[in-house]
Amino acid sequence: MSNNTTRRRSVKLLTAVAALGLVGVTAACGSTGSGGSSGGGGTKAGSNGGGKTTITFMEAMSSGALKPAMQAQVAAFEKKNPNIVVNLEPYADYGTLTAKLKAATSAGDPPTLAQVYSSDAAAFASSKVIMPLDSFPNEASTASTFYKGIQNDLKLSDGKTWMWPFAKSTVIMYYNTAMLKSAGQPVPTTWDQFATVAKAVSTKGVTAISIDPGSSSAPAGGTAWFEILCQANGTPAWTADGKPQFDSPAAVKALTYLVDLKKAGALAIGSNYPGQIALGAQKGAFDISSVASYYYNSAAVGKKFVMGTAALPTGPSGPANQLAGGNVVMFAKASKAQQDAAWKFLSFMTTPAQQAAWSTASGYLPVTSQALPLMSSFLKSHPYQKFAAESLEWAQDTPPYASVSETQGDLALGLQAALGNGKDPAAALKTAQANAMKHMNGAQ
Amino acid sequence: MTGTTLPGSTRRLPGRRATRRPGTSxxxxxxxxxxxxxxxxxxxxxxxxxxxxxxxxxxxxxxxxxxxxxxxxxFSNYDRAWHMAPWERFFTNTIFIAVCTVVLALLTSLLAGFAFSVMRFRGRGALFGLVLSVMMVPQSVLLIPDYIIAQHLHLLNTYWIQILPFGASVFGIFLVRQFFLNVPKELFEAAELDGCGPLRILFWVGLPMVRPALLVLGLNVLMGSWNAFLWPYVMTSSNAVRPIEVGLSVFSSTNGTDYTGLCASVSFTTIPVLVVFLLLQKQFITGAFSAAGGVRG
Structure with missing residues (x-):
């Protein structure tokens, strides 16, 4: 009896396994995503039966206000160009996007367009998987309308235009107006003044500023701030040809400045946008981050206090700022029809009208000053957009060399060593410089 | 009755001092x-x-x-989060992928675990070592080569790419093998004498003996499949085949995270896993203890 029951159970189990397996096989065979077998997605599905050209755009505008803003851009473009279909492939961050992009290009299946950092663009260009944009109609005349900093950011070391601007931003200072007022402190305009104010407001459980230097594989905002300080002290973190100079006197001065703030209880390190979190929790007085963080900072603060925005303080060598946000590159494997369609899309996105619409909806900066008059009402309610956009004229990106992203990781580790583990700033930067040089020599 | 002690009886044996079990005070x-x-x-x-x-x-x-x-x-965040992504699709995909992966992993682990423990063939030890060596290679290192292989096999952006690579579990093979090693050989020999072939021995004699291991393995594979992120994120590009975890990335961006929306969606996507665990927790814990201590004879 018992044996029979066991046997029946086993037969039932086997039948169930077989049935599920069959269902699995059937469903898996019949269920392919819209991209067909192409995971990277775009070059194979270049043109469909209706004579439409399909382009694929891998981008990092996947969340919050950015997603609908991006979709609105595409909808406006497709309405104007009914024979072109733009497939968006959004990714939550540049790290994942770049990993996918490298996998897709290695497999010979790149998209038509993708957002990348300039160091990745340099790597792709040297592998000949992306193409220069100089030969497309009106490239030069359109580019000449962009802010100077943006124009410089589009070229690689060979002087050719390989990238096109898209979601660009610079770094600004967010602050708690009530906290500064109650401490009787002004909005700082120099980095020395910033240190004084930061120390003054760091009482009663408040740490003026929280930063995240990031890791070797993903340097974050704290590292960007350090690079800006180096520039403000007179020596950028890299030479124009991409050689690290992390142990320069300007760099040592910048890291000593941060370490002093930490020792005074005015700076803390954390992860995952710690400045934004502390500002929103009223545990921090400042957040130094991208202008594109405005949406998130504003939501974090709510009605607890009035959040102020100001241009970054200046250093001994004057104002300094860094371009943030990726550019767009076009992949050489795309068909001629796709390349033409992709260029149309890029040109459309950088027209003054579209830039005004994009900036208003997303919080990113318009790449051309011609967009500003078209967004006057937005500028009234978001005055920081104007001074931030103007900083695009002189803000600099990291040099466009493939080794920069790796050496930036060495720098992030150096900052962690000094700020997190109490290592002497000069020694930490010396180690970072030595490691960076090893990486550079290895890359060559 | 005098002098006998029933199993589980608390009666003291004559002549022995009363001892208190530690932790009972x-x-x-x-x-x-x-x-x-x-x-x-x-x-x-x-x-x-x-x-x-x-x-x-x-x-x-x-x-x-x-x-x-x-x-x-x-509960406005729930409403907002629910409308930010095709969650019904993600749920269906996740359940389907998880169930298929579990079934495949159980089947392959059972077959391979049986072969590596009960069956005798030349090179068994070396082959088992080769299987175990797969555990030494971190998956992230293989991401790009795996992507290229998947591209050549036309598996990108399908359910297959999320099921097949995890349908054979090295941990599962190891676990099932360890269980089979603790099963008395006489049982299999008796079944063989009765005329059973290897598959019949496996499913009718072996399977009931390793049920705790299969339960632990099934739950582990289920959790792993449910929580998979990087692999499906890289290997797929369409929401039509993507699982819940990838859907959750819609709340993160390069400039910040929508924590309230993320927490709402995490709440409603975690419920099914919690329910499965609560329903099977007794078996899960029993299985885990058995897996740690071997089968009691």
Whole structure:
């Protein structure tokens, strides 16, 4: 009896396994995503039966206000160009996007367009998987309308235009107006003044500023701030040809400045946008981050206090700022029809009208000053957009060399060593410089 | 009855001093309860915080005050989060992928575990070592080569790419093999004498003996499949085949994270896994103990 029951159970189990397996096989065979077998997605599905050209755009505008803003851009473009279909492939961050992009290009299946950092663009260009944009109609005349900093950011070391601007931003200072007022402190305009104010407001459980230097594989905002300080002290973190100079006197001065703030209880390190979190929790007085963080900072603060925005303080060598946000590159494997369609899309996105619409909806900066008059009402309610956009004229990106992203990781580790583990700033930067040089020599 | 002790009886044997089991005193019980409560709290606190955050508005969520530790009667984040992604599709995909992966993993582990423990063939040890060596290679290193292979096999952006690579589990093979090694060989020999072939021996004699291992393995594979992120994120590009975890990335961006929306969606996507665990927790724990200590004979 018992044996029979066991046997029946086993037969039932086997039948169930077989049935599920069959269902699995059937469903898996019949269920392919819209991209067909192409995971990277775009070059194979270049043109469909209706004579439409399909382009694929891998981008990092996947969340919050950015997603609908991006979709609105595409909808406006497709309405104007009914024979072109733009497939968006959004990714939550540049790290994942770049990993996918490298996998897709290695497999010979790149998209038509993708957002990348300039160091990745340099790597792709040297592998000949992306193409220069100089030969497309009106490239030069359109580019000449962009802010100077943006124009410089589009070229690689060979002087050719390989990238096109898209979601660009610079770094600004967010602050708690009530906290500064109650401490009787002004909005700082120099980095020395910033240190004084930061120390003054760091009482009663408040740490003026929280930063995240990031890791070797993903340097974050704290590292960007350090690079800006180096520039403000007179020596950028890299030479124009991409050689690290992390142990320069300007760099040592910048890291000593941060370490002093930490020792005074005015700076803390954390992860995952710690400045934004502390500002929103009223545990921090400042957040130094991208202008594109405005949406998130504003939501974090709510009605607890009035959040102020100001241009970054200046250093001994004057104002300094860094371009943030990726550019767009076009992949050489795309068909001629796709390349033409992709260029149309890029040109459309950088027209003054579209830039005004994009900036208003997303919080990113318009790449051309011609967009500003078209967004006057937005500028009234978001005055920081104007001074931030103007900083695009002189803000600099990291040099466009493939080794920069790796050496930036060495720098992030150096900052962690000094700020997190109490290592002497000069020694930490010396180690970072030595490691960076090893990486550079290895890359060559 | 005198002089006999029934199994489980608490009667003292004559001539033996009364000994108290450690931890049975009042203090011991209190200590055990406190430790258990603290451990329980440590596990439930993150879930509670996620749920509470899902009922706050963003500004409240960033307050970190006592008030933000109490749930609010505000479920607007759930409504917002539900409309931000095709969750029905993600749920269906995730369940389908998880079930198929579990079934495949159980089947392959059972077959391979049986072969590596009960069956005798030349090179068995070397082959088993080769299988185990797969565990030494981190998956992230293989991501790009795997992508290229998947591209050549036309598996990208399909359910297959999320099922097949995990349909054979090295851990599972190892676990099932260890269980089979503890099963008395005489059982298999008797079945063989009765005329059973290897498959019949496996399914009719072996399978009931390793059920705890299969349960542990099934739950592990289910959790792994349910929580998979990087692999499906890289290997797929369409929501039509993507699982829940990838869907959750819609709340993260390069400039910040929508924590309230994320917590709301984490709350409603975690419920199915919790239900499965609660339903099977007895078997899961029994299985885990058996897996750790071998089969009791």
């Amino acid at each position: 009042t203090t011991g019980r209190v200590v055990r309860l406190v430790v258990a409560a603290l451990v329980g709290l440590a596990f439930i606190a993150p879930l509670y915080w996620v749920f509470v955050t899902s009922t706050l508005n963003t500004s409240q969520a960033y307050s970190f005050s006592w008030a933000s530790l109490v749930p609010h009667p505000n």
